[in-house]
Amino acid sequence: MRILNWGVDSAAAVTETLHQCVRDNFGRPDFWGRYLSTIPNVSDGLTLEEIRFIHDNGMKVMPIFNNFREAVGARAGAVAARNAIFKARQLGIPEGTFIFANVERFFLVDSAWIIAWVETMYNSPYRPGIYADPDEGPFNEAYCAAHAANNLVGEQAVIWSAEPELGTTTKQKAPKRFIPSRPDCDANVWAWQYGRDAEECPIDTVLMENRLYQNLF
Template sequence: MYFYEWGVDSAQSVTEDTFQCVIRNLGYPRFWGRYLTRISGVSEGLTEQEVFFIHSKGIKILPIYNAFREAIGYLRGIEAAEDAVFHAQSLGIPIGIPLFANIERFFGIDKEWILGWTEAIVRRGYVSGIYHDPVTGDFNQAFCGAVNQNEKVKQLTVLWSSEPEMAPSGAWDSPNYRPAVPACGGNVPIWQYSRDTTQCPVDMNLAEDSFVNLLW
């Protein structure tokens, strides 16, 4: 039997104001997804001070890598993975932690990139993770193509689904766990079920408790 934990992710840094907004309006998150790098106009990068703040609240960190705008080609997948590992290690993130590539629905993506990312992340001792939309865009075809070429991709990669998108809700009224999955299946232990909140600058997620235990 699975138990599910509620958490959030944000492009903005986690400050005391943001934290108080979330716990006051939505509930206490078990984990918080944050980006490893600063991308102008998109995301603020995680800092050591922010890591200390999040951990001091008893919240786990879900690291996200988004310093790319398309996911095409085996070598580009390896390059992205190596850069993600560099930033993770700079922050002191230990091996064994999932590192998530942020694949938006409008990104170009192919099976070769997924193979390169997965192999390189695993080789460096981390867990390969991919945030994705299995319904809209090219991810479904690319992932299943990668699995068809190397069945281990399905076993080695944890998938963070962004579908279906539900109404915003907090820790006490979150929906039943039912993320969309690729046509060829896969390990989908986390679901971003809503991005439509005006209360606080966060997205809302549910994750299997055993997966949350793997986070940093």
């Protein structure tokens, strides 16, 4: 039987207030997805103090890198990965942790960027993840072109799917079936953001396979 772990992600820092809001309204997350970089009006960057707070409350951290606005070209893909690696090292994120590139559905995406992200992460202490929408936007075509061009993409990259959106739920009422949308080619789709923009707290709700959960920190 597939073991699933439930958690949330947020652009806002995990404070006592936000954590209590999630606990009261949704349940205790197994993990919390957080962005590595501070971007004005977009995301609070993860801090060492926040990592300690998350760990002290019995959760793992799912690191997300979002300091880019399009995913085009090999050079840009390698630069994004190097910047993510630098931030991860600054925060003491342990080797073997997956770091997810935040590729939004409205981004321009090409196969060269995906290959460079995967190769650069693969040659670092960290592992390549990509948050993306296989249903809307150009990711599906770009990913499958990258998969056909470079074996590392299919072997090493893990996809965190943004579809389908079923709506946020409590931990107890999370989907029992793990049915994230997948690219049209083979892909390791191990996480699913099934609910976005909860009304009660500024979070999204996420399910992931235990094999990914074990490679968070």
